[in-house]
Amino acid sequence: MRETASPTVRVIVPATTANLGPGFDTLGMALDLYNHVELTETGEGFVVDVEGEGAASIPRNESNIVLRVVRQVYELAGRKPAGLRLRLRNEIPVARGLGSSAAALVGGAVAANELCGNCLSDQEILEIVTSFEGHPDNVAPALFGGVVVSAMIAEGDRTEVVSRKIPPPYGMRAIVAIPDFPLATKRARNALPAVVPFKDAVFNVSRTSMVILAFIHNDWDLLAKVMEDRLHQPYREPLIPGMGDVFSAAREAGALAAVLSGAGPTLIAFARENTAEVAQAMEETFARHGVSCVTKELKPCAVGAKVI
CATH class of the missing domain: 3.30.70.890 (GHMP kinase, C-terminal domain)
Structure with missing residues (x-):
């Protein structure tokens, strides 16, 4: 009998540059340098593999922040996976101001949402990842591409992330x-x-x-x-x-x-x-x-x- 392959999703996410000078915590632009995230549902346990930029310093246990955002997406989708294998292949330098953490988090959230049947909207993904990052200036362009203008607006007991995408100048x-x-x-x-x-x-x-x-x-x-x-x-x-x-x-x-x-x-x-x-x-x-x-x-x- 042929074994059924475990569901796997692969996502690529661009680097980002935030602020663009004066737009502190507001403006961000996606750049063509990428992190790769692969997520597989497995029978049991949670495994994290990392290669590339920052591999030596990134946790490979359940404290890994990308795994944490993945599990939150599953929770919001009403799913409880028996096990997950998360593979991170990083081309974006870590702690250098090019949005490496935002890219990894966005990739994890998008991959988890895909495995859960895309039950969460892009807006929900934006707000989940922003809650981990603290502000959306890297998150929004990593998720949507282009140049993105973002703001955080308090509404009662929740904060809405509002973002709008504009094109960068041609030929830049x-x-x-x-x-x-x-x-x-x-x-x-x-x-x-x-x-x-x-x-x-x-x-x-x-x-x-x-x-x-x-x-x-x-x-x-x-x-x-x-x-x-x-x-x-x-x-x-x-x-x-x-x-x-x-x-x-x-x-x-x-x-x-x-x-x-x-x-x-x-x-x-x-x-x-x-x-x-x-x-x-x-x-x-x-x-x-x-x-x-x-x-x-x-x-x-x-x-x-x-x-x-």
Whole structure:
């Protein structure tokens, strides 16, 4: 008698860069670098396998946060699996500001939902994963792709995550300079002040609005003028040697703008051309500050998490 194969789902999820300069905890963009998640229903027990980026530091027991989100999806779907095998193959660097945890969580949630018959909506998946991540700026573009604007709105005893997707400018390239050291999000958050000057808040509101308009209208000239920030980058700069100089070098080499990717330490420059020159300038400038880095040329990714 032929044995019945265990149900298996495979999902790929893009990396993301959050904030995009002034859009702190609000804007995020998907990039064409991927984590792969495979989930299989088994007869008994819970097993986690990890390979690739961060494999040595990721738990392989029931404390694994991706397994936890998987089990929550099953619970909400009214299912109790006897066992699960979770396989994570990570191409996105861990703790570098490229949304590795959001990608893994989204992949786990989407895979679990697929095995449960897709009984949960995309909105429910968004809110489940956001509850694990704390904010949606990486989660939403990992799930939906493109550039996503998100907000968390309190309604009684629950918080709704509202998000809207817009296209990135056609022909954009993202040059990421990934330093050889990690930066925990908690440490980067602890560097931020409890209050900021009113004028800095107004500055960021205006720039965020303009960045969104620049994306919608494919307005490169506008984007080059408004991707500035006063709410988080100045306070995180001491954590990343040479950050300001790398920004300047990238722009001098032809980038339209250069910003901190998420909480860092990865720096990201946006350009239409001269991408090799921009990458070289970023590497050389980091090196002068004693930082070794890897550069990659990525493209905005229009598609989010995808069952393959």
